[in-house]
Amino acid sequence: MTESPLFTVHSSVKPEWIDYNGHMNMGYYLVAFDEVGTDSYFDFLGIGREHHARENRSTFTLASNIDFLKEVFANEPLRFTTRLLDFDHKRIHYFHCMYHAEQGYLAATNECLTMYMDMDTRRSAVFSEAQQARFEIERQRAEAQEAAPRVGRKLGIRR
Numbered sequence: 001m002t003e004s005p006l007f008t009v010h011s012s013v014k015p016e017w018i019d020y021n022g023h024m025n026m027g028y029y030l031v032a033f034d035e036v037g038t039d040s041y042f043d044f045l046g047i048g049r050e051h052h053a054r055e056n057r058s059t060f061t062l063a064s065n066i067d068f069l070k071e072v073f074a075n076e077p078l079r080f081t082t083r084l085l086d087f088d089h090k091r092i093h094y095f096h097c098m099y100h101a102e103q104g105y106l107a108a109t110n111e112c113l114t115m116y117m118d119m120d121t122r123r124s125a126v127f128s129e130a131q132q133a134r135f136e137i138e139r140q141r142a143e144a145q146e147a148a149p150r151v152g153r154k155l156g157i158r159r
Contacts, residue, residue: 006081006145007138010101011039015074023071029098030066032078037096039104041082043148045134049118057125059092067109067150070100072146077101083142087135089126095148103152109150 017028024032042048042059052058072078077102086093096110118125127135142148 006020006083006142007044008043009036009080009082011036011078011080012076013072013076013078018074023073026066026068029108029110030064032098033063033064033066033080033096033108033112036078037080037082037098038094038112038123040080041094041096045084045131045138052119058117058119058120060117062091062113062115064113065111065153067106067153069109070105070107072098072100072107082147083140083148084135084138085111085148087127087132087139089132090124092135094118095151097127097148106149109148111151 011032013024013032016027017024017031019025021034039048043050047057047059070143076102079099081097081099084092086096092114094114095159096112097106098108098110099106116125116127
């Protein structure tokens, strides 16, 4: 399986994530996207765990959409890619894809919008110029790839 030029991290489906239907429970998709995808990506961007410990700043999720596209099962290998779609002085808009790492199919997608937070005041904070410059590099890297599947999709019943 060829790696994507996008940020990529690997994991597997934990047995405790399996429901009575025998596949990964929908709630654990969000857990996987958050703990594997977002935490790893924010560490990569320099705004993750170490940043929080050093600066007492973090991010809070404002919105998140998940599309469940194909089943995954206990212990199967997963590959997550993440692209930064947009950002401003306080927010980051990014998109995860979860693939079956061996079979290559797209299992699920997760689109998120986060707000940068000062944990002392519990209010929004402004990213530094250096952070925004780093984000711009990632935004351009993502922009150079083919369009992300299902970005910005509207949830509803088509009539």
